[in-house]
Amino acid sequence: MATLRELAQKDELLTGGHRACAGCGAPVALRMALKAADTPVVVGCATGCLEVTTTIYPYTAWKTPFIHSAFENVAATISGVEAAYRSLKRQGKINREIQFLAVGGDGGTYDIGFQSLSGAMERGHDMVYICYDNQAYMNTGIQRSSATPLGAATTTTPAGTVMPGKPQTRKDLTAIMAAHGIPYVAQTTISHWNDLVTKVKKAFAVKGPAFVNILATCRLGWQIHPADSIEVCRVAVDTCFWPLFEVENGKWRLTHKPREKKPVVEWLKRQGRFKHLFTDQNRHILDEIQADVDRKWEELLRRCGEGSS
Amino acid sequence: MPKAVAITGNEAVAEAMRQLNPDVVAAYPITPQTEIVQIFSTFVADGLVHTEFVPVESEHSALSAVVGASAAGARAMTATSSQGLALMWEVLNIASGMRLPIVMPVVNRALSAPINIHCDHSDTMGARDSGWVQIYSENVQEAYDNVIQAVRIAEHPDVRLPVMVMMDGFIISHGMETVTLLEDDVVKRFVGEYRPEHSLLDVDHPVTFGALDFADWYFEHKRQESDAEAGVSQVVISVAEDFARISGRRYGLFEEYMLDDAEIAVVALNSTAGTVKEVVDALRSDGVKAGLLKLRLFRPFPHRDVLSALRHVKAIAVLDRADTYSTMGGPLFIDIRNVMYDMPGPRIVNYIYGLGGRDIDLDEINKVFEDLKDIATTGKVGAPVTYLGVRE
Ligand SMILES: Cc1ncc(C[n+]2csc(CCOP(=O)(O)OP(=O)(O)O)c2C)c(N)n1
Ligand code: SF4
Numbered sequence A: 001m002a003t004l005r006e007l008a009q010k011d012e013l014l015t016g017g018h019r020a021c022a023g024c025g026a027p028v029a030l031r032m033a034l035k036a037a038d039t040p041v042v043v044g045c046a047t048g049c050l051e052v053t054t055t056i057y058p059y060t061a062w063k064t065p066f067i068h069s070a071f072e073n074v075a076a077t078i079s080g081v082e083a084a085y086r087s088l089k090r091q092g093k094i095n096r097e098i099q100f101l102a103v104g105g106d107g108g109t110y111d112i113g114f115q116s117l118s119g120a121m122e123r124g125h126d127m128v129y130i131c132y133d134n135q136a137y138m139n140t141g142i143q144r145s146s147a148t149p150l151g152a153a154t155t156t157t158p159a160g161t162v163m164p165g166k167p168q169t170r171k172d173l174t175a176i177m178a179a180h181g182i183p184y185v186a187q188t189t190i191s192h193w194n195d196l197v198t199k200v201k202k203a204f205a206v207k208g209p210a211f212v213n214i215l216a217t218c219r220l221g222w223q224i225h226p227a228d229s230i231e232v233c234r235v236a237v238d239t240c241f242w243p244l245f246e247v248e249n250g251k252w253r254l255t256h257k258p259r260e261k262k263p264v265v266e267w268l269k270r271q272g273r274f275k276h277l278f279t280d281q282n283r284h285i286l287d288e289i290q291a292d293v294d295r296k297w298e299e300l301l302r303r304c305g306e307g308s309s
Numbered sequence B: 001m002p003k004a005v006a007i008t009g010n011e012a013v014a015e016a017m018r019q020l021n022p023d024v025v026a027a028y029p030i031t032p033q034t035e036i037v038q039i040f041s042t043f044v045a046d047g048l049v050h051t052e053f054v055p056v057e058s059e060h061s062a063l064s065a066v067v068g069a070s071a072a073g074a075r076a077m078t079a080t081s082s083q084g085l086a087l088m089w090e091v092l093n094i095a096s097g098m099r100l101p102i103v104m105p106v107v108n109r110a111l112s113a114p115i116n117i118h119c120d121h122s123d124t125m126g127a128r129d130s131g132w133v134q135i136y137s138e139n140v141q142e143a144y145d146n147v148i149q150a151v152r153i154a155e156h157p158d159v160r161l162p163v164m165v166m167m168d169g170f171i172i173s174h175g176m177e178t179v180t181l182l183e184d185d186v187v188k189r190f191v192g193e194y195r196p197e198h199s200l201l202d203v204d205h206p207v208t209f210g211a212l213d214f215a216d217w218y219f220e221h222k223r224q225e226s227d228a229e230a231g232v233s234q235v236v237i238s239v240a241e242d243f244a245r246i247s248g249r250r251y252g253l254f255e256e257y258m259l260d261d262a263e264i265a266v267v268a269l270n271s272t273a274g275t276v277k278e279v280v281d282a283l284r285s286d287g288v289k290a291g292l293l294k295l296r297l298f299r300p301f302p303h304r305d306v307l308s309a310l311r312h313v314k315a316i317a318v319l320d321r322a323d324t325y326s327t328m329g330g331p332l333f334i335d336i337r338n339v340m341y342d343m344p345g346p347r348i349v350n351y352i353y354g355l356g357g358r359d360i361d362l363d364e365i366n367k368v369f370e371d372l373k374d375i376a377t378t379g380k381v382g383a384p385v386t387y388l389g390v391r392e
């Protein structure tokens, strides 16, 4: 485990000066993740807020080699980069150790890029895939994705008089990636820097594909104050909405168990996107969300071989 | 010693790929291209190439992986047909916009719907404005030769654009012909080592590929792409000259068959050109001044050269194995008519034929030349666009 001081002294591979909103969780997630790399990293990024805010020609915030191709193909793109590396290395044309990182938002990962991701993981490329999950298509103006939680208002699931936000619960992508049987899968968030860096380090260390799902705020989409970005993620963990765990060679392990499991409304009430749920008419949805969180938490504890809380 | 062998188009292209020995191949099966992927897989399995083969889960990922590999400084290839090319559409423009010298054999096949596995050119015509160089091949020998030349064209510093090499599905891909193959080391020397200016794997000199351009830069970058296209013809010619030295086979931007003194002529692509040559021979022996222009380089369009090759012809028929659904004829016709616009002389008509693998025979081509004779004599064009060999 690295200390904060050590991490602070490492090069900033994703520099400041990019154009993400103040309080945006995505660059925080990636800046921390790149601190976990001990060898040079080639980064691929799917279309989305992180990509558009960091590579506005003639500038780039990336001090690593970087490629953006399209929205749904970052896993395939990095597959090709990694294949080129293996080929050139085998031919003796390269002798450096290089790591490969594919990055996508939840839209580019859970939805449109899901096939490309699944294929790359199944083929076993030696790469890390990081999803910065801000729970909607933020770059195009906050549309719902399959990562958007039940009840959240987005611009395609607005809080209307007959439809109170998103009617479906979110897809559990981390579990789906674990079902791929790849060597390392983990879920983490930006409020727990140590957990995040440790997991990304492990992800880089394994031979073969690894997947890390990082909950990252969008201050516009979540309707939060920029200064609350880290705190809102911490509450997501404390309420067990976003548990921190890893699946290492098929073995599930909780990496953080909240001392006291807070009610999920503690998380919901901090975000404007859930505001409409706190009315008499919609209060039953809060109960549904709590029941869903409880059921998934119990399931996770069972998978991790932990007693129920 | 170059050796003569009887092989199919798919076998010849796979053989060219073995000799080119790309660093990365990512591909997905689709009829009639599938054999290329299969044969190449056996080369990989038997250790005959040093290629890293990426058996992707779709054509979208095939081209995406090849884009990644090429940006990483690898010589990278894929191959496809029809629906596969259609699925790649988004990435086609990314490959050319990033100026990546990818080479992709395409076995021409009709597009759905209705689903049909046989030859027409609707697939690659749909990609004609994607910024890729497009080279068409009449027969197995040309398909083999063009794939090898394509690598040099794509990687030329004045070009740095992806290249598609076409051959007709089944007619050529599955048709056996005697072809002359080059020696492995001759091909190796001909294409040389690929040395990209920038690479993702050059970690000491990190670069960003695929940045976001706003309106302040996008146009300049696209203008540079157009500029590069303008230099392609010259490179195609110089690569063909080098290729003639190692093979004895001569190529240009197009082939002129009995065109010098022709009064009536057909313009065609791919295998149909072979059938047209038969008819031209027969007409010539009857004293008819018939000719053929078989286009090899279709994108970018070698307009000046085509103009000077056709300007003396009285009546021209353009054969299109694809429709544009614009009701103004096929894609080749639209281009040829555009090229000839300032010429008061030639009359130009269009025949759309052979969709979904419908055969075109000597009688039908004879009928086209009969029409041209009438047009040349009267100077009058009836219907500018005719559908040939279809039940109306
Ligand atoms: C094929 C394609 N469809 C749609 C888009 C438009 N688009 C660009 S980014 C984006 C949403 C990105 O969402 P996500 O992956 O969650 O990243 P975020 O912007 O939230 O960071 C969409 C819909 C696109 N660029 N390409
Ligand atoms: S809109 Fe949201 S995700 Fe996009 S840059 Fe702003 S805070 Fe970040």
Ligand SMILES: [Mg+2]
Pocket: A105, A106, A107, A132, A133, A134, A135, A136, A137, A138
């Ligand atoms: Mg998102």
